Amino acid sequence: MAVAISRRHACEQFKLVHHSRGRNPYxxxxxxxxxxxxxALREESVRYLAQDAEDxxxxxxxxxxxxxxxxxFRLRTTHDHTEIL
Numbered sequence: 669m670a671v672a673i674s675r676r677h678a679c680e681q682f683k684l685v686h687h688s689r690g691r692n693p694y695x696x697x698x699x700x701x702x703x704x705x706x707x708a709l710r711e712e713s714v715r716y717l718a719q720d721a722e723d724x725x726x727x728x729x730x731x732x733x734x735x736x737x738x739x740x741f742r743l744r745t746t747h748d749h750t751e752i753l
Contacts, residue, residue: 695725 702718 695721695728699725 699718699721702721706712706715706718
């Protein structure tokens with residue numbers, strides 16, 4: 669079963685995959701640093717910031733994994749649509 673999508677949509681999905689992959693290490697480093705700071709300063713009242721960074725890293729990983737399946741399809745270009753075979 670072939671699913672037709674516009675070229676614009678395919679390009680947007682491709683950009684999201686690569687954008688998510690690039691941001692993921694940033695969020696993971698940010699979460700580690702914030703957890704380290706909270707532990708070092710022993711200030712539990714701001715632990716939510718570290719947890720938020722961890723949640724963002726998880727979200728970026730999940731988005732990248734979801735869009736990675738998009739890369740596994742072969743794309744065949746037609747005049748105004750791209751078909752995923």
